Amino acid sequence: MYDLAILWDWISFAVRWLHVITAIAWIGSSFYFIALDLGLRKGPHLPPGASGEEWQVHGGGFYHVQKYMVAPAAMPDHLTWFKWESYSTWLSGAALLMIVYWVGGELFLLDPTKSDINLAQGIALSAASIGIGWVLYDQLCKSKLGDHPTAMMLVLFGIIVAMSWGLNQVFTGRAALLHLGAFTATIMTANVFFIIMPNQRIVVADLKAGRTPDAKYGKIAKLRSTHNNYLTLPVIFLMLSNHYPLAFGTEYAWIIASLVFLMGVTIRHYFNTMHATGAGPHWTWAATAMLFLAIAWLSTAGGQDSYEEAAARALTPAERAFVEQIEFAAAYDSVIGNCSMCHAREPVWDGIHRAPKGVVLETESDVARYAQQIYLQAGVSHAMPPPNAIQMDPAARADITAWYRAATRD
Secondary structure, three states, rough: OOOHHHHHHHHHHHHHHHHHHHHHHHHHHHHHHHHHHHHOOOOOOOOOOEEEEEEEEEEEEEEEEEEEEEEOOOOOOOOOOOOOHHHHHHHHHHHHHHHHHOOHHHHHHEEOOOOOOOHHHHHHHHHHHHHHHHHHHHHHOOOHHHHHHHHHHHHHHHHHHHHHHHHHHHHHHHHHHHHHHHHHHHHHHHHHHHHHHHHHHHHHHHOOOOOOOHHHHHHHHHHHHHHHHHHHHHHHHHHHHHHHOOOOOOHHHHHHHHHHHHHHHHHHHHHHHHHOOOOOOOHHHHHHHHHHHHHHHHOOOOOOOOOHHHHHOOOHHHHHHHHHHHHHHHHHHHHHHHOOOOOOOOOOOOOOOHHHHHHOOOOHHHHHHHHHEEEHHOOOOOOOOOOOOOOOOHHHHHHHHHHHHHHHHH
16 A cells, blocks of 8 residues: 555646646646737738738747737638647646545645645635635626726626635635635636637637628637636746745745736736837836735734644544554654654744744644655655755654555555
8 A cells, every 4th residue: 555655646746737738738827828918019011801910930930920810811721729738728727626626635634723624625616616716706707897898807706705714614725725726717718618719719610701800709708718818827937836935835825826926927017018108118027026025024922822722633544544653653753753843833943934834733633644744755855854954764654664564555
């Protein structure tokens, strides 16, 4: 059984790698096309129906790009579609979420200090939270409010803030921020799948049939694409947040996540304006800096249980299975002696203000809860503790390995 933990960790790594690769492709194409659209210029010799053109240089050659706002007069022989970057990013992200937060739900998804829901209920809430954003957002776009983009985005921001708060009332801080990112990424991919691609197919079908395409389909697709562009940066922050406890491990993590969406707007507004006019509004950098400072200040607020509260909390069945092992005492001593100076509610190692990745290893419950991570990081590998900090005795690693294997043996 212990080999399964190693195999599962490699599967998680492979899916994460795939997710990062596809996300780079999707985000890169999104940024490119927004910059291209905003940089198009009208020229005297544009063919009928073309709304602008741009000359670009890259890779030792020149590219001449022309855009038809509705459609060209005839269907081109070759047409490149941009969709699988988005689909692959969402699918790989969903798989990674299931691996980390569903299979590893008792460790990474549920926070017993916030809610007493069981794992099945947590997984059901996780799945529901991902899709609800698209339903609300799509209805907003199709309502009369959709004709007023600024007002609509303010309402959407209110939904995001409410969702951020709600997720933080149930899930661990890292899971709450990650799910808010998945909530937003689902909106973006659903825009591609349900709106942008179908509208483009309608235009292509009209061209093939010799009909004049309706301009409204292109306008709707362009609006949804612009929304995706403004949501990209917050999603990246939320996907990275699980590595930084100062982002997720505080009482005000839900406010931090909300403010990140405002930072995404100010940053993208600067670059989008610069692409369109040649100069971006400099006030956006001041606004971004103020938001960032507010986030840094909020990150120092409390947000975790005390040692006494953690020690008094009843063990879960999964934790009890690890604590009741004969080998637990030796493994526990190894962790306390080699890990808890950093992985503590109040770290004593210079320069560390929050436990790395929010992993606290002080009580028996703490150590049992993170058993698999301890085994992988400090048992079968030498990833932890850092070798320039502590030279962990091989016998201590052997104690951890023996404990974990005994606890997971059939």
